[in-house]
Amino acid sequence: MRKILLISGKRKCGKDFLSERLQKRLGDRALIVRISEPIKTEWARKLELNLNSLLSDGPYKEQYRRDMIVWSDEVRARDYGYFCRMAMTQAPLDLVDVVIVSDIRRTNDVRWFRETYGDDVVQTLRLTSLPETRKARGWNFTAGVDDVASECDLDDYQFDCVLPNDAEMSSEQLIEKVLKVFKLS
Numbered sequence: 009m010r011k012i013l014l015i016s017g018k019r020k021c022g023k024d025f026l027s028e029r030l031q032k033r034l035g036d037r038a039l040i041v042r043i044s045e046p047i048k049t050e051w052a053r054k055l056e057l058n059l060n061s062l063l064s065d066g067p068y069k070e071q072y073r074r075d076m077i078v079w080s081d082e083v084r085a086r087d088y089g090y091f092c093r094m095a096m097t098q099a100p101l102d103l104v105d106v107v108i109v110s111d112i113r114r115t116n117d118v119r120w121f122r123e124t125y126g127d128d129v130v131q132t133l134r135l136t137s138l139p140e141t142r143k144a145r146g147w148n149f150t151a152g153v154d155d156v157a158s159e160c161d162l163d164d165y166q167f168d169c170v171l172p173n174d175a176e177m178s179s180e181q182l183i184e185k186v187l188k189v190f191k192l193s
């Protein structure tokens with residue numbers, strides 16, 4: 009593994025979209041790691057314990073996303089690298105040059121990657137999209153989701169590169185820019 013590209017951005021700014029296009033472009037040389045995967049897996053396991061209350065109680069069900077944030081924050085408070093470590097441990101890192109982490113949300117996520125793999129390997133990209141672009145992609149402001157640390161912790165972080173993902177730039181141009189800036193091709 010030569011490089012780890014950490015991708016951050018608000019909901020519906022296109023993190024997954026860019027990660028998948030980038031991975032396709034790089035082919036076998038790259039893989040995508042999602043920190044949310046071990047979070048969702050563990051949460052689902054937890055939910056089975058509470059499945060009855062989840063099924064019988066409407067509000068409990070609707071709180072799913074918020075509850076998952078609260079719970080994962082509790083785990084992070086004890087061990088900030090917990091989910092990053094799990095996600096990376098499950099990935100076949102030896103087989104690729106580039107690891108694309110598609111959902112960086114915390115300063116502590118970046119900290120963990122830098123401490124574990126070093127500043128020469130880890131690079132950071134912030135994607136931005138206008139609120140109207142995000143709305144057109146299905147985003148609606150949700151209290152407890154859009155105004156908490158999981159969404160705002162990296163707002164003031166100094167990324168290696170910040171790129172807009174709105175209609176002005178085609179997805180092909182965006183990919184070319186990322187490949188060039190991070191010297192991936």
Ligand SMILES: Nc1ncnc2c1ncn2[C@@H]1O[C@H](COP(=O)(O)OP(=O)(O)OP(=O)(O)O)[C@@H](O)[C@H]1O
Pocket residue numbers: 017018019020021022023024025026145173174178179
């Ligand atoms: N440049 C683009 N051109 C066309 N469609 C795009 C572009 N960027 C994003 N989209 C679309 O917008 C939607 C939201 O993008 P995506 O799921 O990648 O966002 P995200 O940042 O990963 O969101 P979340 O944080 O909620 O998971 C998807 O349907 C995606 O295909």
